[in-house]
Amino acid sequence: MTETATNPAETALSEGRLPQIHPARNPGMPLDLDWVARAQANTSAIERRAATLPGRRSVKKAHQAAWLARAITLIDLTTLAGDDTAGRVRRLCAKARHPVRQDILDALGLPPITTGAVCVYHDMVPVAVEALQGSGIPVAAVSTGFPAGLSPFHLRVAEIGESVKAGAAEIDIVISRRHVLTGDWQALYDEMAEFRTACGPAHVKAILATGELGTLRNVAKASLVCMMAGADFIKTSTGKESVNATLPVSLVMIRAIREYQARTGIKIGYKPAGGISKAKDALLYMALMKEELGDDWLKPDLFRFGASSLLGDIERQLEHHVTGQYSASYRHPMA
């Protein structure tokens, strides 16, 4: 049971359906400063859209259960703490393999599922890779002097190489916020392009640290520049800023993704991170992706939640769907 194909692509394969076709990686493009200059983001209009979305879409009953199960497959189950140990990371990986009690899945008639990835610091990569062996669950490493990104540049680039060598399939880099704050788009582009090169076959997620970029307009511009420089995913936050993922920020970033796709044909992934801890929030984000980008962004190759406590709330909600009674957190195995 432990080695069963568990992500949706492999599930499809195992059931003799056509495999999910992974989108082409983003080859990037030359920096287009005119495009960057034209980027606009009207804060109050974006806030209005974000504020009314919960009232515009609602997912109920069996649909809600199915959506929440899908949400689990989109989670980058994360631990990024100074007191992480091999034991702690192994526990997290075990939870990633079996995020929901089997009896709940059975009752709902759902297939085995896993989280989208496990996300750790570099030193924990080997432990995680080993613990996830054969599961098909990728290990993501935060990198490049996470979270501030202010260590020497060559070390940041080297850190990527180390993590890839250690088996990380995904690298979450942090950008230099100062390049955004001073409008040095060329510097941001060059930095991102170099990170991308260093990643080699590993997919790269660009963490914008939107809570430190000052304005939504900056978020829009930084999103475009990082995509032009080859980011496979753009991600809101490290989880360490005072403001992390928000719906308005997400709207700006995914609209940038939509525009990039319209221009280049390339689909870029999106990862909101930090502050998404409720099942209700997850549904809202998924509705946002469905509305603004489409169903392709409800799959782990184009959408992830960076979250640590979200899974627990979803487990309780799923049990509620099965029993009709509100659940308790201790009924679900911890990570």
Place this chain on the structure above:
Amino acid sequence: MTTREIFDSMEYGPAPESASEALDWIAKRGPKFGHFIDGAFTKPGKTFASKNPATGKDLAQITQGTAKDVDAAVSAATKAFPKWAKLSGHQRARHLYALARLLQKHSRLFAVLETLDNGKPIRESRDIDIPLAQRHFYYHAGLAQLRDAECPGYAPLGVCGQVIPWNFPLLMLSWKIAPALAAGNTVVLKPAEYTSLTALLFADICREAGLPPGVVNIVTGDGATGEAIVTHDAIAKIAFTGSTSVGRRIREATAGTGKALTLELGGKSPYIVFEDADIDSAIEGLVDAIWFNQGQVCCAGSRLLVQEGIAEEFHARLKARMDKLRIGDPLDKSIDIGALVDPVQHQAITAMVDANTEGETYRARIDLPDEGCFYPPTLVTGLSPAATLMQEEIFGPVLVSTTFRTPAEAVELANNTRYGLAATLWSENLNLALDIAPKLAAGVVWVNATNLFDAAAGFGGVRESGFGREGGWEGLKAYLKPTAPAKAAAKPTTTDGDTGTDGIDRTAKMYIGGKQARPDSGYSIPVRSPKGKLLGHVGAGNRKDVRNAVEAARAAAGWGRTTGHLRAQILYYIAENLSARADEFAARLRDMTGTSSAKAAAEVDTSIARLFTYAAWADKFEGRAKPVPIRGLALALNEPVGIIGILAPEEAPLLAPISLIAPAIAMGSRVVIAAGESAPLALTDLYQVLDTSDVPGGVVNILTGAHADIAPALAGHLEVDAVWSFSGSGLSALVEKSAAGNLKRTWVNHGKNPDWSDASAEGPRFLEAATEIKTVWVPYGE
């Protein structure tokens, strides 16, 4: 569908709001409903079916109100009025507060009932209509509390007849009833025949709130019932929201009856997108502009104007957005677009769109429900301004579009319409946005947003979108009248007498575009003293002179863009020059009216003082920043009305015209004024003063002659924005009727004029008549 299948398909699935409580209420209180008169429901009379447009099924039976029913309601309201009007503001505030609380307590019942009856998505009734209605009653509880202290010199009108449309049934009821009650009036309200149910539920909560019987009366029925209200003798004011054609008929029907009137009518509101806009937000704004309430919104941003350079991309993204809209069961919580209110509407929209042969028509690629009254979101691009769809209100989910090259052209296209309700503009450039907003002919302008409403902010139109404002202090004023004394207007007199003059003949000409002008007719009228002495001649003005004068006023549009300071300087200058010739004007008044020297001198003095008053006001009649519940500004700007036609009274031949001209030009409007018939020479003398006082040509135009000849052309002129009649010739009915053509604002005396020398004949009342309040919403945030 199994959970497993949904896990793969990731569809939304149904999310229905339950209708059972609302249906229970209908069953319990109805399903056959009578009227609500004098605090109780009447027995149902002859009824018609109220249907759920999403299913076509009958919901309830509604009584067709007869003239007798309207009579009963009006007499209940008349009986209730004195006591209600005499309550303290605080006592009325408590009643309004109770209504607000009950609206809140029963909010979901109201929302579901509204959606059942009207077909709008439950999201809209739940998140927009009902909360705004509650807010309206809370806000007006406050206005009731403050009215006594803040509106001295004003009194309620009496019984108000209110006729409302079907697109926002409860919200429009609130916009009508809350200010009327706050001001101290009683009401007879007729909901639209398609959507009576929430009005009847409201009647139910009026009982629950312990509102005194007769203060609110609800009479249901169709247009015939409305007509019985509009033409009822005992009604003091009509407030109507609905189509421009019906509004025009109401204007004609009420002309000369002395009924106060406010009209909130149709629109073809421009939605301007400049090339520096946040395009995705502007597109999302369109969803809230033209696909809100199925486009059945009088202020819907229905005319898209996109800057040429971004048009192609904008339309492409817009089409993609349209394909994401969800249309269907209005009670489903994930539905964007519900049902049109009635198959009649569906037919009308279909006919209009199908008749169009210009441009390209794009219909959202989405599935429509198999049955029910649904019309797909539609975009028609590449239309010329001449296309019918660009000019006529469609009142459905159909957006029409054209492009512009420059900001100036955007304004020109935006204003190329008979309507003037609302306008939306999108730009990230503050300079551009704040430059364009005042130039748009509209009562409401939204900058980088659309369809924002609040009880504190005035809403209403200019041009054929009607007149009067709802919301805010300005909305309250529409339910009050000044208590200043008025007396019978003097009638023109004709005196026979000699034909020769003592000295060189002086024939006063008319004054048009800053030049003296002979009458087109080639006829002159003698002006004599009361004793028959010939004082001179004036031209017999006719419709051609009116045409020329309005043309001159049109050319002087720049006056509206001058600063208040400059207009003040010019008014002071007029006063200074009048003062220099005070003796001459006093002599003229003496000769024409036979008044005493002292009284003549006093009239000149008061005229000079009045000019000072309006010079003072020119840079002080301030707008307001409305405390609306958003992060942003809602600015109520006092804008000049435009061209004001004035019929001057017979009394006070110098002071009265100055009392009317001065506030108008102080606020930046231009004037075409017909002098009083018996003693026109003081006003014609005045043009020499104007000539020497730097008044630009065309700002003040003076006509002479019989008001009966001038009034029809002046009041009927489609370029004139307002007409004031203080004529002694009893022309109020004619003026109001003629004004129906372009639905210009009217201010007529009904045979009674103010005492022009009294302080009540100057001040804010006159300034308000000389201005239109434009509410400019500017949400901000970076």
